[in-house]
Amino acid sequence: MASVSLSDPAVQSYILYSGVLALKVLGVAILTSRVRYTKKVFANEEDAKRTKSKVKHDDPDVERVRRAHLNDLENIPAFWILGALYLTTSPEAAWATLLFRLYAAGRILHTVVYAVTPLPQPARAIAFGVPFMITLYMGVKVILHYFTAL
Template sequence: MAFSLQDAAVQSYIVYSAILALKLLALSTLTGMKRMSKKVFANPEDAAALKGKVNLNDPEVERVRRAHLNDLENIPAFWLLGALYVTTAPVAAWATLLFRVYTVSRFIHTFVYAVVPMPQPARGIAYGVPYLIKWYMGIQVILHYAAALSYIVYSAILALKLIAVSTLTSMKRLSRKVYANPEDAAALKGKVNLNDPEVERVRRAHLNDLENIPAFWLLGALYVTTGPVATWATFLFRVYTISRLVHTFVYAIVPMPQPARGMAFGVPYLIKWYMGIQVILHYATAL
C-alpha cells in the first residue's frame, strides 16, 4: 500500500474532501436560514425567541432538509472510498478528475434540489454521476485488496452496501409510484407521498446503516492500529459485514419476525463495543 502526502492524488482527495465537508456545513446553515425566512421552527423555544411558530412540515424547509440528508447519505461514503482508493496508487490525473467531478456534481445536486428546484432529470443526473464514481472506486479497492480480505475490503463492501440501499429506496419509490418531490411525481407519473409504509421501511433500514456503519469505519481503523491478531480481526470484520447485510435483508427486503433483525443488529453492535474498548485500553496511558 503506497500512501504519501506528497502524492498528487492524495492531495487532491484532501482538498475535495475538505470542500465537501464545508458544503455539508453550509447546507445545515441553509436550513437554518430557510427556517428564519419562513418563521417556522422545529422547537418551541426557537419559535418563542424568534417570534415564529412550530411547524415540522413546511415544504420549503423540508426540501432543504432532504437535500441535506441526501448529502449525509452520500458524502461520508465518498470520504471512505476515496481514502481507500488513493491507497491503490491510481493515476493521479484520473483520480483528481474523479474527485473533481464528484464534488462539482454534488454541488449541482444541491443547487437544483434546494436552491433553485428544477424539473427532472436535472437532479437525477447530478445524483447519478457521483453515485457511479463511488461504485467505481469501491470496486477498484475491493479488486486491489481482494486477496487480503482485510479491514479495507470490508469497509469498501459496507460503503457500497450503503449506496446500494439508497438505490433500493429509489426502486421502491418507482414501484409504488410515490415520491418525495413534486418534480419527481410529475416526471414519473406518480404522486407525492412522504408516508408510504413500504418506502419508509427501506428508508429506516438505510438510516440504521447510516447510524452504525460509519462508527465501524472509525473503530475498525483504530482497532487495526492496536496490532490485533490478523485472523481474529479479519473474523470480526467479516462477521460485522455479513451481519449488516443480513440486517438489511430481514428488515427491508424480506421482513422477518423478531428476533431475526435484533440478532442481526446486536452482533455487529457488540463487535463495535469490543473494538472500541480494545482501542481505549491500548491507548489508555495517553488519556
C-alpha cells in the first residue's frame, strides 16, 4: 500500500475540497431553514407554534431544498471514503486535484441548479452525473489497484 503524507499535494487537495464539501452540506441545511422561515412552513408543531406558522410536509420549495440536501448526504460521504482510498493508490497529484476540484464544483453546481435557481434538465443531470462518474472512477481505480496486488 502506498504511503499517504499530509505534504502530498493530492492529499492537501483532498483535505481542502473535503472541507469545502462539508461546509456546503452545512450550508444547504441553513438554506432549508431559510426557506422554511421565508415560507412560514415547518415540519414540527413546536416550531410552527413558536413562529406562528403552520405545519406542512409537502411544500414544494421546502421539499426541493430538502431533496438537494438528501442528495448531498447520499453522495458526498461516498466521495470522502473513495477519495481517501483513492489517495492510497498514489495517483498523480495534478490528476487527483482535478478530480477533487471537479467533484466539488459539480456538487455545488448541483445545489444551485436544483435548489437555489432551478434550471431545466439536463443542467441538474450534468451537475449530478459528473461528480457521480468521478466517484465511480475513483472506486474502480481503488478496486483494480488492490485486486491486481492480490
